Amino acid sequence: MSDALSALRAIRLRCESLNPTLGLNGARPRFTWSLGGKALGQGACRLLIGEDRDAVASGRADLWDSGRRETSGLGASYDGPPLPSDRHLWWSVQLWDEVGRPAPVPDPAELFTGLFAEDWQAEWIARSFVPAAGRPVPQDDAYDNRFQARPADYLRRELRLPEAPVRATAYTTALGLYELHVNGTRIGSDVLAPGWTDYHTRVEYQVHDVTGHLRAGGNALGAILGEGWYSGRVGHNQRRAGNHYGGRPAFLCQIHLHYADGSREVLSSDDGWTCARGPILYSDFLAGEAFDARKEMPGWSAPGYDDADWQPVETGDPEPRAPELNAARAQPVREVERLGTTELAPYGSERIYDLGQNIAGYCELKVTAEPGTRIRLRHAERLTETGALYTENLRYAVSEDVYIARGGGEEVYTPRFTFHGFQYVGLAVESGALLSEPVLTGIALQTDMPRTGQIDTGNELLNKLLSNIFWSQRDNFIAVPTDCPQRDERYGWTADAQVFWRTAGFNMDTTAFATKYIEDLIDGQSPEGAFPDVAPTKPLNPYRLTPQPGAPGWGDGPIIIAWHDYLRTGRTDLLQRAWEPFVAWMDYIEAANPDGVRLNRVNNNYGDWLNVGPRSDPALVASAYWVHIADLMGKIAGVLGRDRTRWHRLAARLRAAFRGAFADGEGRLSGDTQTAYLLALDFDLLEDRSPAVARLGQLFEEADWHLQTGFLGVRHVCPVVADELSERRAVDLLLKESFPSWGFSIRHGATTTWERWDGWTPERGFQSASMNSFNHYSFGSVGEWIWSRLAGIDWDEAAPGFASIRMRPIFDERIGHLAAGYDAPSGRIESAWQIDGETGRWTVSIPPGATAEVTLPRTATDPVLAGAPLQSAPLGPGAHVIEFGYRADED
Template sequence: MPVHNTKNIFFSALLTLFTALSTAQVKVGQLLTENRINPQGLDIQQPRFSWQLEGKEQNLTQTAYEIKVLTGGKPVWNSGQVKSAQSVQVAYRGPALQPGTTYEWTVRVWDNAGRVSTFSTPAFFTTGLQTTAAWKARWIEPGYQEDTLLRPCPIFRKQFTLTRKPVKAVVYITCHGVYEAQLNGAKVGDAYLTPGWTSYPKRLQYQMYDMGKTLKQGENTLEVMLGNGWYRGVLGFEALENTYGKTLALLLQAELTYSDGTKEYITTDNSWQSTTGQVQYADFYNGDIIDYRRERAPWGAVKEMDYGFGNLIATVNEPVRKQESFTPVKIWRTPKGELLADFGQNLVGWVTVKVSGQAGDTIRLDHGEVLDKYGEFYRTNLRSARCSDMYVLKGNGTETLEPVFTFHGFRYVRLKGFRETVKPEQLTASVIYSDLPQTGSFECSNPLLNQLHHNIVWSQNGNFVDLPTDCPQRDERMGWMGDAQLFSRTAAFNRNVNSFFTRWLADIAADQFADGSVPVVVPNILGGFGGVAGWSDAATIIPWNMFEVYGDSQLLAKQYPSMKAWIDFMDKNSTGYMRKETFQYGDWLSFTTEGAAEVNKSAVTDISLIVQAYYACSVQLLVKAATVLGHKEDSIRYTQLLQQVKELFVREYVTPGGRLVSATQTAYVLALHFDLLPEAQRAVAAKRLVDNIRSYKNHITTGLLGTSYICHVLSRFGYTDVAYDLLLQETYPSWLYPVKMGATTIWERWDGIKTDSSFQHWHMNSFNHYAYGAIGDWMYRVMAGIGTDSVGGEGYKKIVIKPHPGGGLDYVKAALQTYYGKVAVHWKRVNGTIKMEVAIPANTTATVYVPQRDGITYEKVSVGSGHYQFESK
């Protein structure tokens, strides 16, 4: 690994020599289809392929590629040698793909040294049904009279006999509700909470599974249990039920292919049977009630229903799966005598219990996030959500108790009904979240910042359960748009969220109102209000963020009509380029003081200023999208609109001396981050922002909308030291205050638990709420310095490395797995100098800014792929 003195340029000769001496064979690996590994059920006629070049030599690039696609060993398409450096999202260009078919593909590449790789290990993908006409199944509902109080989970059954075993067997499943399928007693697939939560009337996902290994010659039994889920379970603040319908229904189609090419179908129809069993009640908010004594009721008929197939879509994103597991770090009795288990981490999932007892014994598990100041179990902040699982024992030795159709946000569990001492090994907390590949890592010399990063990651885990939610525990758990857009860049560092947001953005477009207004939650269960600044703007902000990170112009093109409709709504609902007054959230949860003595220190930002700032932000992003996508007329039109919106902002909210009429941190942050001020006034505004921060003794006062940008603005205008002062602040309000108070996830409020150990208002006090975790983006992009030159829309094809040492830190170490490979930075202070190690993946280039000893100036170096060491002198 060469060491480079940034005052000498001779290193380029060393790199050339190093490359010339290298004779290693270039390899290809990490194959993805539509951003996923070997996906099943694709309903895309031109799926996109991505791969990575693998080689240790420096300046390794691709000059050409060749892709082969086969099915059943027979060639389908060969791209031939294509002279191109593109290795990410290369579209299939062959004949039409057939439904329900498995394809394999492989690729080889040529590099800039004239070498050609061998063909890669094949990757696979399987197409879905592709058209509604391919559905042979019928929707079915239970034929029995349902108990309308508890509504036990219906079970559907089909028994069938196979005289021979098929060479291929797949099944497509969806439902109204959520489902668990079993074939011959074994779970079908490893996903949970399927088919997920989408805008059901317009978009209902189905999943595809391989069931060939579980099928057998002779008698087979296929069973599917349905739960209420998001479809008809309790949802929202008012605990409403039946949001999408009153009854649960199943749609299933299995396709068996035999060695002679013939096919057989097992489909839901009136030949199936239905009953109920042990799961007497199942709800996301309230939990499950399971009676293990109960035998299944007699099997009865089902009803065929004509719900149609027009809203069915293949699954786009990664499923929810079981992830980590925890055993209690402590089991004890509180001063009140309640038996509690502490799992040491605020998490999302459920607890599995192993216990012995007598028939009829009831075991109850109540879930909560925190203890009160007296060490007692606290659940008031869950509001109306019961968050309890109840089990009635069968009484036949050791029994395993586990919920089926619920999940909870918790760290602590209250245990009731146990006859004997409970040991830690009897309890296992299973964590669930969408199975998104981990991409980022961060570490530094400050343990509190490392815990902060841990908390950010775990809040993302707990709130990325099929869609981005605000919180995972109380009677809410909705896809709040403001939280998601503010956190989206941080989310993309921690995990690969390309497909995750692709699906959710499609639901945003589906739920967008006819006039172009955008709801504040998606799927929209709150009814007919939208148009809220900072929340509805997720429709423009997230697509652009995903484009910057992943270079996904296809996603940008899909969302463009939605983006444009939102801008046109704001334009039509403006007077003189000023948006009309409507309901707004403003800078939600900003700092406010209590009592008249400090009333002037409250940091409430003028709502109309916020609305106008986000108006400009969204128009600016639409202009960028129009330029990328080649919509020249739109680019011209909306550039003119942007100019008018910005001019109005200056006229209404900025004095000639550069003072904002609402002189809060958030006001200055939005004005500067969205480039709303004339160039001549920006430095003055930045200084006023710093003065404001200093007046609060280096405390942050922003709410949701200002928090994600404040440190970026400070660094951009030369105040990285002030950004570090904010980040390292340990007293309220600050990022590290909850860390010092023992938090293991991000809190909804800066002071969810106050300094006297009392709580903020119970009505809105989640302890797992990722929005303030948006600071993670600054930690990766500024502290560590991992960025991208996204002007060309190629994601991390062109990398920028520009760390900002500061805050008294001895080192920062971070890495990001991109579609091209791993980008890594490790800077450290050694005897008054700054040493830096950098890793750049193959087929990319990077501009590295090496920080000098003063921590302010930089030496700029352009490099290709490889590992490098730099040292300031």
């Protein structure tokens, strides 16, 4: 063994898929890392966990040292002594390369163990409906509150500490939304915390290090509570107030203090807190927010504030039951990008501003105005032909923010407990006067997942499509994977998520997000085994949870999402967690469809939702998906070491039933649509593929090579056309600009992907306002094909987690060049190619420990690697340059 230091590097350290890790939900957390550097691979690892960051960084651990373990695996589960609660730890991993040379210990990652169930002693606190004797009754400000949305609650408590703690950790959450304040300072950068869960089942808490914010003597704790998903408007919630999970927000807070002498103290939310109303007159996802700066309460969360008029809070568990408290499983929602605005021509009394990008978020308003000046901001995705805000597609979502100026100098306002989907903003001064030009800045929100991949090409249209796909994901991955961020919906629709999940994982690290969403889906599963259409599910009232059972392609979503997560990451814990719920879903379907054709328990069978052209047979679509998830169950059983017999037999029976019910024996399928053949071919449902391939080609010819698919069919278009018909034809479809196509919306100003191919057309204008979002990622599912085929970066089912990489690029002179970089779980993968007349060059980079199976397209001739003809053997770690002749495909 050599004593030389290895060039191997452990990068992107994660515990439970997060860094930092803010609380644990199990006794055996999973630690993972990726590989960088120039070594061939990893031969051994050693995990280190301790309370001293510098000690861990130098290779010493006072809590757990796993010792050297011979393994090439890029992860390990904790198997040391039980981890204590309420600890702030650091961890790292020492690696050895394939020949035994040690690698440097990377910078440690932060880990808070959080609280366990038995540690909680805080009480839920909320505004009391009964005013205290001798104190004035708080009045709701009725300014323009036609929405019945409620004011935010301000909570506070003062306390004295004998000395400043050496460590102080706050564990906080809410039924609703909250901000935590300590001694006049807002804590953390989370937005819309704690996110959306089924509040009757579980709520996630946040962890904040507040050591530097507490001091000896007087201190004050504060919180602001908004309604959010808990008691505000959610989904198709028209003119009435929310109260879906409960009637008012509640707050829970527990702060653990550690002193220099080893003593400890716990501060908890209890009946010693008080409550008042403040400047937030109302705040609601669909209505928006109204803020009266004249009602601000300077110093309200600092010690010494006069709260004599504040009311006592009410304590007690929420009804119908107290939820389970879990550490947050995914990254928090945060402000992730700021966008300047351009002022356009005014429309009536409104000044119109353009962000240049459709976002989910809100606007920061900076202005100087007379006291009491009322400013209204309205939000829209598009403008009408006359330059007005197009808001009809918002349905009952009002999406307005109102600011009433304090006066006396420059003021800056951003909403707290609402967000909008918009590109354009209308600003109207309803009373008073501005004393300066207003400055509007758009602020985009998303669950703050690390970005994992970026592609740049020589084709402007393709670059814009990639940008639109990314932005639609960013705008709709907010606590849950929503369908759209603007109208009165914003649900976590399961089919939308499953068709897009593979694309999503190329753009961002969705590992933790998948863990949280699968838990939401399991929470929403009915006692009969039905997964819901949306998750988290929305009860009709606080006491009756009645989720809508999932439709084919929708209720099937959890199985598909979990399988794609496994192929991307290689982890099996999510499959293991969801196995029994998956079996229950399969039982639910099979019990109602004994003949193998999926006609019953299809609930709202949406079919190939929002297709254009001929409508696909919903029963065919449903039955095709049933075969697909039966196949996946067999694969999952194999991964988990379970018996696969049932699933193999089921899949075979369902294939036979599909052919008998939907194929005519001469190559025609029921409905005779693009989607019918795409599903049948991609799910391998037919004995003889050739008639279906031929008919699919005819259907595209009859459509002049345009798309006629909906949400479920579109994901399969380019993969099937490229593999079965022609790679060039697949690129034709990708780059087409006439209606209907991806390029059509771009040519007409889209900065995100549209919900409908015909969301707007020159002939008809806007589609039906009842269902017309301009920010919807489902049709962006083509992103996975751009990554896997155009960039040539694809997973291999035989070695998941990109330990083996399938590289089957498609070269096309219309694209010219392409450069892609992807931070896979195995490490950084790069693929860059360019076409120069009749020659081409392709450069790839493979991370340590991984290999790449390379298949060049027929447009590449006489490929040469390192001066010799390219062989079929896998490429190993490192950079490789392949040169070839280029011959354009004539198809």
